[in-house]
Amino acid sequence: MSYKCAVCGKGSSSGNTVSHSNKASKRLFRPNLQSLNIVVNGKKTREYVCTSCIKSNKVKKTI
Numbered sequence: 001m002s003y004k005c006a007v008c009g010k011g012s013s014s015g016n017t018v019s020h021s022n023k024a025s026k027r028l029f030r031p032n033l034q035s036l037n038i039v040v041n042g043k044k045t046r047e048y049v050c051t052s053c054i055k056s057n058k059v060k061k062t063i
Helices: 051-055
Strands: 013-018 024-029 033-040 043-050
Touching: 033 051, 043 051
Parallel strands: none
Antiparallel strands: 013 024, 033 043
């Protein structure tokens, strides 16, 4: 599974985990993706969609 939203294209971004001693190590910030049945070009498909797209009604859910 690629960590990308099917609607807005939001994906993973990288940054640092900073410890108490201020030592930095690399990490990934991943979007909150949910698997949904949505309508894409008139067809029902199961896609991964971020929760911000779900909350803002950018997707049309199937029943």
